Every structure is written in C-alpha cells, then in structure tokens.
Amino acid sequence: xxxxxxxxxxxxxxxxxxxxxxxxxxxxxxxxxxxxxxxxxxxxxxxxxxxxxxxxxxxxxxxxxxxxxxxxxxxxxxxxxxxxxxxxxxxxxxxxxxxxxxxxxxxxxxxxxxxxxxxxxxxxx
Numbered sequence: 001x002x003x004x005x006x007x008x009x010x011x012x013x014x015x016x017x018x019x020x021x022x023x024x025x026x027x028x029x030x031x032x033x034x035x036x037x038x039x040x041x042x043x044x045x046x047x048x049x050x051x052x053x054x055x056x057x058x059x060x061x062x063x064x065x066x067x068x069x070x071x072x073x074x075x076x077x078x079x080x081x082x083x084x085x086x087x088x089x090x091x092x093x094x095x096x097x098x099x100x101x102x103x104x105x106x107x108x109x110x111x112x113x114x115x116x117x118x119x120x121x122x123x124x125x
Contacts, residue, residue, distance in 0.1 A: 048076040049123055053115035058087045065096045072098055079123065083115035 050068060054061055061080070068078060078099040082090040084107065093101045104118050 045073075048072070050076070050078045051116065051119040051123070052078065052080045053083055053112050053119065054080055054085070054089050054093070055083045055112075055115070056085050056087045056089060058085075058089045058092045061089060061092050065093065065099065069096055069098065079119050081115040081119040081122075083112075083118075084110055 050072075052061075052064065057064075065078065065080075072078070076098060078096070080090070080093040080099060080101050082093065082101060082103045084105060085103070090101045090103050093099050102118060102122055104115060106114065
C-alpha cells in the first residue's frame with residue numbers, strides 16, 4: 001500500500017491525541033498543586049445571609065433551622081419570610097438565634113417568588 005494513504009490516518013491520530021495529552025498534563029499538574037488541602041479560613045469570608053421563604057412550615061422549619069444554625073459564624077444571619085402563614089411559623093422561627101423573621105400578609109401576591117423578593121428587598125435596605 002502506498003505511504004500517502006497513511007498520511008490522513010497519522011493526521012487524525014495526532015489531532016485526537018492532542019486533547020488527550022493536554023488532559024494528562026493537567027492531571028499531572030494537579031498532583032503537584034501547592035494549594036492547601038485543609039479548609040480555608042472561614043473567618044475571612046464575608047457575612048452570609050440565608051433567606052428562607054416559609055408558608056405554614058411550623059412543623060418542618062425547626063429541623064431546617066437546627067441543621068443550619070451550627071454552621072453559621074457570629075456575623076451570619078438567617079432571614080425567614082413567613083409568607084401568608086396561618087400557623088405559628090413566625091413564632092417557631094423566632095426561637096432560633098441569628099434568625100430574623102419577616103411576616104408578610106398579601107393574599108393577592110402569594111408564592112415563593114414574592115416571598116423571596118420581599119426578603120431580598122429587606123436585605124438590600
């Protein structure tokens with residue numbers, strides 16, 4: 001068989017092998033990374049606000065807040081928007097530290113999107 005037929009096959013092999021070679025080099029470079037493997041200093045991160053829209057969540061909200069609260073730093077906060085609630089959601093949320101509660105009553109503008117908008121507007125002020 002003539003050698004000129006092998007040229008497209010060699011060209012295709014080179015084209016395919018370039019991304020594979022780059023991936024191998026990136027993997028090798030990652031092995032020698034000098035980034036620390038432990039967690040970064042969380043005290044240097046900016047304050048965190050967790051926004052929780054809630055509608056009649058008095059039974060489920062305590063478990064959520066109990067799991068979130070230990071992960072917060074002193075400058076973090078939780079904002080619960082009790083949206084058109086007919087139960088004790090707001091009272092339950094007030095029992096947790098670092099939690100601010102907004103009670104929103106607007107039967108014409110119901111739903112998660114409106115509750116989130118209300119909470120974001122409060123955080124902006």
